[in-house]
Amino acid sequence: MESKRARLIKKTAILLFWLLLWQGISLWVNRPIFLVGPWETLAAVLRLSGTAAFWRSVFSSLVRIGFGFALAFGAGLLCGCLAHFRPFVGELLSPVVTLMKTVPVASFVILALIWAGADNLSLIISFLVVFPIIYLNTAAGLSSTDGQLLEMSRVYRVRRSARIWHIYRPALAPYLVSACQVALGMSWKSGIAAEVIGTPEYSIGENLYMAKVFFTTDELFAWTAVIIALSFLFEKAVLLLIKRAAREMS
Amino acid sequence: MEFQIEDLGKSYGEKSVFRHVNLCLKEGDVYCLMAPSGTGKTTLFRILMGLEAADEGRLVGFDRVHFAPVFQEDRLCMGIGAVKNIRLVRPDLPAEAVRRELLELLPADSLSQPVSEFSGGMRRRVSLLRALLSSGDFLLFDEPFEGLDEKTRAAAMELVKRKREGRTLLFASHYPEEARALGAEIISLSAG
Numbered sequence: 394m395e396s397k398r399a400r401l402i403k404k405t406a407i408l409l410f411w412l413l414l415w416q417g418i419s420l421w422v423n424r425p426i427f428l429v430g431p432w433e434t435l436a437a438v439l440r441l442s443g444t445a446a447f448w449r450s451v452f453s454s455l456v457r458i459g460f461g462f463a464l465a466f467g468a469g470l471l472c473g474c475l476a477h478f479r480p481f482v483g484e485l486l487s488p489v490v491t492l493m494k495t496v497p498v499a500s501f502v503i504l505a506l507i508w509a510g511a512d513n514l515s516l517i518i519s520f521l522v523v524f525p526i527i528y529l530n531t532a533a534g535l536s537s538t539d540g541q542l543l544e545m546s547r548v549y550r551v552r553r554s555a556r557i558w559h560i561y562r563p564a565l566a567p568y569l570v571s572a573c574q575v576a577l578g579m580s581w582k583s584g585i586a587a588e589v590i591g592t593p594e595y596s597i598g599e600n601l602y603m604a605k606v607f608f609t610t611d612e613l614f615a616w617t618a619v620i621i622a623l624s625f626l627f628e629k630a631v632l633l634l635i636k637r638a639a640r641e642m643s
Numbered sequence: 644m645e646f647q648i649e650d651l652g653k654s655y656g657e658k659s660v661f662r663h664v665n666l667c668l669k670e671g672d673v674y675c676l677m678a679p680s681g682t683g684k685t686t687l688f689r690i691l692m693g694l695e696a697a698d699e700g701r702l703v704g705f706d707r708v709h710f711a712p713v714f715q716e717d718r719l720c721m722g723i724g725a726v727k728n729i730r731l732v733r734p735d736l737p738a739e740a741v742r743r744e745l746l747e748l749l750p751a752d753s754l755s756q757p758v759s760e761f762s763g764g765m766r767r768r769v770s771l772l773r774a775l776l777s778s779g780d781f782l783l784f785d786e787p788f789e790g791l792d793e794k795t796r797a798a799a800m801e802l803v804k805r806k807r808e809g810r811t812l813l814f815a816s817h818y819p820e821e822a823r824a825l826g827a828e829i830i831s832l833s834a835g
Contacts, residue, residue, distance in 0.1 A: 542718055547694075548692050548693075549711070552734065559723060559731060563721075
């Protein structure tokens with residue numbers, strides 16, 4: 394089996410290969426308005442991060458998208474539980490969830506822009522994208538609960554809280570973790586896309602839009618790199634929290 | 644007090660599992676249900692516990708019973724240890740008391756492991772002790788000693804004798820010696 398050090402060296406080498414390829418192509422194209430290399434991107438990130446507007450934009454987008462995700466996580470979990478234990482709720486929500494899954498994000502963005510304005514646009518879009526993923530996975534996770542254990546708990550008259558903690562939670566946890574892995578990336582992509590359309594003041598989307606308008610390709614790449622880094626950190630932090638909550642308390 | 648099973652019948656579609664089952668069980672006695680495989684022992688137990696409905700007949704005296712079953716499968720929560728599995732059904736019992744009981748059946752180091760890491764025999768012992776330590780007043784064991792080696796089986800039967808504490812015990816088995824060892828009255832269930 395590969396050692397930890399060997400894996401790290403391999404990963405670094407792969408990353409270096411792609412960065413060098415990117416740099417090589419940008420040198421070959423030699424038109425910064427078309428394509429900038431990794432060094433120019435890094436330089437733009439460093440330049441932007443020295444301004445207060447940069448941090449304000451990052452913070453605003455992070456809060457809006459994060460809040461939208463958190464709301465959708467709570468609502469999806471609650472509604473998924475209700476749909477499992479009260480099948481009528483599931484039937485009632487079914488058309489809404491189908492709508493949320495099938496309507497293109499762009500349509501939601503325009504509607505939300507008309508109804509709620511640009512300020513909370515990424516929050517609403519993040520919510521709309523994340524909710525069905527969490528809802529459906531919660532319902533599926535609860536349905537996968539071991540029926541034999543539930544029978545055992547019924548006959549032994551196990552307390553409801555213990556039943557939830559020791560029987561339902563272990564069944565639900567893997568579904569929630571994989572749902573979050575998908576939903577976290579989706580919330581960022583859709584939230585930023587919504588900001589690009591709505592251009593709320595002090596947002597990453599607004600900065601991306603401005604970079605496009607003024608042909609500052611290095612800033613476009615820099616903001617994209619920032620989005621990737623934030624999405625990665627956001628995903629790691631949320632998954633760490635969920636995995637910790639899901640772990641058995643010994 | 645007596646528990647009566649009157650003219651009980653169960654079928655799945657066209658297939659009859661059993662018909663006209665009549666039993667009278669005295670509270671505090673030990674009974675061994677012996678029957679060939681597929682004659683509905685497990686189904687009968689499930690009906691008694693209220694997990695399935697009978698198609699015909701009636702049960703008298705079972706409505707207020709709190710069962711303490713050993714299922715054919717161990718039905719333990721795999722992610723947690725033996726002590727927690729038992730305290731799931733007896734939260735009022737101190738962890739230390741459960742530990743002491745378990746140490747008579749399992750090696751000490753196993754008590755810090757989740758039951759997913761236990762052997763089949765160890766899980767069976769936990770499942771058996773869970774029933775015996777539970778506050779159930781009617782012990783209902785479905786082939787409780789199946790899969791145990793001779794030495795463990797003898798220890799498990801000794802445990803049942805020691806921990807039954809006068810409660811009614813109805814257990815299914817294929818072996819008359821198990822019935823003899825527990826001083827059980829044998830009940831036969833025939834096919835159809």
